[in-house]
Amino acid sequence: MxxxxxxxxxxxxxxxxxxxxxxVIATKREKAAFIRQKRNNAExxxxxxxxxxxxxxxxCMDVVCDxxxxxxxxxxxxxxxxxFYEPQVKRxxxxxxxxxxxxKSLENNLAYRILMLPVxxxxxxxxxxxxxxxSFPPGYEEIFDARMEGYAKLALNALELAKExxxxxxxxxxxxxxxxxxxxxxxxxxxxxxxxxxxxxxSEIDLFESVRNSEIQETNQ
Numbered sequence: 001m002x003x004x005x006x007x008x009x010x011x012x013x014x015x016x017x018x019x020x021x022x023x024v025i026a027t028k029r030e031k032a033a034f035i036r037q038k039r040n041n042a043e044x045x046x047x048x049x050x051x052x053x054x055x056x057x058x059x060c061m062d063v064v065c066d067x068x069x070x071x072x073x074x075x076x077x078x079x080x081x082x083x084f085y086e087p088q089v090k091r092x093x094x095x096x097x098x099x100x101x102x103x104k105s106l107e108n109n110l111a112y113r114i115l116m117l118p119v120x121x122x123x124x125x126x127x128x129x130x131x132x133x134x135s136f137p138p139g140y141e142e143i144f145d146a147r148m149e150g151y152a153k154l155a156l157n158a159l160e161l162a163k164e165x166x167x168x169x170x171x172x173x174x175x176x177x178x179x180x181x182x183x184x185x186x187x188x189x190x191x192x193x194x195x196x197x198x199x200x201x202x203s204e205i206d207l208f209e210s211v212r213n214s215e216i217q218e219t220n221q
Contacts, residue, residue: 045101046165052095053162054175059092060155061181064148064192084138094118114161124150149196152189
């Protein structure tokens with residue numbers, strides 16, 4: 001009789017255990033499938049993002065290399081024949097990423113920095129517009145400095161994001177695009193930023209000295 005009671009208790013317990021284990025296994029399978037799907041979505045997303053970043057960096061480099069000349073002469077000419085420096089490369093539009101990218105499949109911090117790139121690009125364009133109010137012919141130095149420095153920083157930003165993405169997803173570090181930017185281009189961009197900042201710093205010092213000398217002369221008179 002005892003064996004009958006034990007058997008009657010074991011059977012339901014075994015059934016419940018089987019149901020529980022089946023649920024655990026199913027949950028693990030669903031979780032594993034979800035992780036695989038998220039990984040696949042992320043890999044597909046970053047491939048498309050990389051294409052946008054690489055192309056945008058190249059367009060930024062074109063702006064940085066534009067010094068307003070054509071055939072080694074100032075590109076602009078007034079009706080009276082006076083030469084002036086004029087941009088030859090149109091500024092690129094802020095990068096546009098495909099609207100169907102599943103941004104949630106990417107790490108939050110990385111997705112945020114990628115989506116901030118168009119914002120930074122619009123900030124640079126505003127800086128260029130503001131500099132044009134204090135820039136005059138024939139050199140338009142303020143405009144060209146703002147263009148070169150701003151787009152050099154944007155190019156480096158895009159390249160750094162692309163490098164991080166390639167590292168995270170084990171992609172080749174060098175882009176396969178024909179006009180892909182290399183480490184030498186990064187050195188050029190950094191040097192261009194330093195060159196402009198040093199020149200601007202010197203101009204500020206010269207302006208300060210000029211104002212100071214004028215004040216001294218007025219005091220002595």
